[in-house]
Amino acid sequence: MLMKLDAFRAAVPNGYKAPGDPGYWAITHAPGLKDAYPEHDLPDLVAWHVTREGAQPISVSVEPEITGIQQLNDHWPVEELQNTRIMLIGAGSIGSATAHALAGYGVGHLTLIDPDRLDWHNLVRHTSARKHIGRHKVTALAEELASLRPDTAVTPLPLDVIEHADHVRSLLADTHLVVCTADGVAPRRVTGHLARRAGLTAVLACVLQDGALGEILRLHPWPRHGCITCRRQSLAEAGGLDPEPALDAGYGTGTRHRPMTAVGSDLHLVAQLAAKTAVATVLERAGHPDQRLPGEHALLGLRRQPDWAPPFNLDHTAELRWRPAIPPRAGCPTCEAP
Ligand SMILES: [Zn+2]
Known part of the structure; x- marks a missing residue:
């Protein structure tokens, strides 16, 4: 007018x-x-x-006095999460999206562990842009998060969880929860082992069967909760299968990353579920019973897979199945006290 x-x-x-x-x-x-x-x-x-x-x-848009995660203070436990320190092992396709999701929930500190550099074939699934090609994935991710989610402090460490296990172990004293999105059996087992020894809960995320299934395992360091090896062996003995070896079929052949048919957004869906599992774990412990999860093992259908052995036989895309923990097996070097 x-x-x-x-x-x-x-x-x-x-x-x-x-x-x-x-x-x-x-x-x-x-x-x-x-x-x-x-x-x-x-x-x-x-x-x-x-x-x-x-x-x-x-009309004029004026920068408000409060921006960022503090805007959600009335509706979301911002304070608890700002004081939470999560270690994320694996900064690949799932890991990069998990880091973004954790920061979006308001987690105050992320330690990122991954030795890899961003390569051309990563671009189709990774959250990082082309301009970061050749840089460590953790460094690129830290830079992105600093501009997108400045309420989250990020420590990028280009370390290998196996090769630098002692360094990683020393960082766990200052960590509340560990999330592992690294591919391969060995990094997942080592992460589970280190976390359990440190008395920490670990959340492991991956896709199985060339991207047909997303999987989240929550490993509490509790007597009745078995480690990843115990859980896989119990399933295999019950007539199921152990999907773990397929996760690093490329090891020893010179191709570290086996070709994966999963599309980026499917992997990011798994990442969101991994971040939600991690944050719900922290919040339930901090006195928010409304964040309780229905189980310790989640399977998310990305393509229907009815012929697979239970519990991996999901009938529908986007089906979400939660299962309880499986107890440790006698003699397990991870589950039994040292
Ligand atoms: Zn075990």
Whole structure:
């Protein structure tokens, strides 16, 4: 709605100047307006395009005093999560999306562990952009999160969880929960072992059967909760199968990453579930029973797989199946106290 120039000039107590051609932009500040007319919800800052025809008001977006995760303070346990320190092992396709999701939940500190550098074939599934090719994935991710989610402090460490296990172990003293999205049997077992010895819960995420299934394993360091090896062996002995070896079929052949048919967004769906599992674990422990999960082992259908052995035989895409923990087996070097 164009305001006549005379009326605009009369309403502006100082600073007014007559517009030439093609006019000018101005901002008016009327700090008392809100109090004078509370029923109208008037903005105290308005921009104007002032020309010889009149003054055209334009709404102004003002940076609020509170931005970022603190905006959710009334609806979400921001404080608890800002004080939470999570170690994420694996910064690949699932890991990069998990890091973004954890930061989106407001986790205050992430330690990222992955020795790999971003390569061309990663781009189709990774959250990092092409400009980061050749850099360590953890460094690229830390940079992205710093600009997108500045409430999350990120420590990027280009370490291998097996080769640098001692270093990783020393960092666990300052960690509340571990998430592992690394592919391959060995890194997953080592992560589970290190976390259990440190008295920490580990959340392991992966896809099985060339991306047909997403899987989340929550490994608590509790007497009745078996490690990943115990759980897999118990399933295999019950007539099922052990999907673990397929996770690193490429080991020893020189191709570390076996070709995977999973599409990026399917992997990111698994990542979201991994982050949710991690955050729910932290929050339930902090006194939020409404964050309790239905089990310790989640299977998410990405393509229907009814012929697979139970419990992996999901009938539908997007089906989510939760299972309980499986107890440790006698003599397990991870589950039994050292
Ligand atoms: Zn075990």
